[in-house]
Amino acid sequence: MSMYEDECVICKQTTLGVTGWDDVIIGRQLVLAPWEGEGETIEGNLHFACVQSWSHKDAFFNELAAAYTGAPDATITLRDRHSGELTSVPRPTSESYEPVCTGPGLLILAQPEEKRWTAIDADWGWIRLDHREAARIAADDRSPVEGGFARLSLDRDLPLEATEWSVGELLDHLDLEPRYPGLRTTPGVSMELYFKAPEKSRHAVRLALDVPLLVPDRVRAYFMQLLADEGPDAFKLVLPD
Numbered sequence: 001m002s003m004y005e006d007e008c009v010i011c012k013q014t015t016l017g018v019t020g021w022d023d024v025i026i027g028r029q030l031v032l033a034p035w036e037g038e039g040e041t042i043e044g045n046l047h048f049a050c051v052q053s054w055s056h057k058d059a060f061f062n063e064l065a066a067a068y069t070g071a072p073d074a075t076i077t078l079r080d081r082h083s084g085e086l087t088s089v090p091r092p093t094s095e096s097y098e099p100v101c102t103g104p105g106l107l108i109l110a111q112p113e114e115k116r117w118t119a120i121d122a123d124w125g126w127i128r129l130d131h132r133e134a135a136r137i138a139a140d141d142r143s144p145v146e147g148g149f150a151r152l153s154l155d156r157d158l159p160l161e162a163t164e165w166s167v168g169e170l171l172d173h174l175d176l177e178p179r180y181p182g183l184r185t186t187p188g189v190s191m192e193l194y195f196k197a198p199e200k201s202r203h204a205v206r207l208a209l210d211v212p213l214l215v216p217d218r219v220r221a222y223f224m225q226l227l228a229d230e231g232p233d234a235f236k237l238v239l240p241d
Contacts, residue, residue, distance in 0.1 A: 005045070005153075007044075008022070008179070009025075009044040016209065017150045020211065025043050031067045035056040037079070039077045073090075074091045096113075101222045105121060116129065117134055119219045132235075137223045145212065154204075158193075158203065167184060167190070183211070190209070191209050
């Protein structure tokens, strides 16, 4: 469940919390937004499709990568939301992340002890993976992953029969097809939807989407090579004694 409004920062339409199609930038990441002015940051939900067509796409991905790769003693300039004054503050430490794969528009970082990875692909979006999810990608397992229920406040009421809808019918009703290209036809995608209080409002819902972990080929290739080089232990989480 996101702490932010269930809408995209760019287009202001609903985000559904679908791995591989949207994600959230959390405020404490301190991702700078120089296109908004000196010291401004970006936080909230984003459709990957919106980011790809955004005039600030390149600057955004540069700042997203910088939030992960900055030196431990780096400082950044932020504008105080209340006073409007500019202040130099330490960037949140990124010492636990190690860049393990880079290329044009590509950055994959690892947290070796926790067996976690973050992959950023400027021609797609980004994804955070635990050891189980990374192992699925390495094995080229494209079966759907069960999604947990998220609480959403949609931008319009739904009819009662929406609990029986397919993903495509929900996208049509919310005019979200352009924001989730290919989701309707992705094999194995399924949806469960419940109303929180249908007698009062039918825009507050609990939504679970089961989708495969679909990532760009070059991201998948990295994890497949990691499996080939190191075997299953590359994704085995060793718990402390």
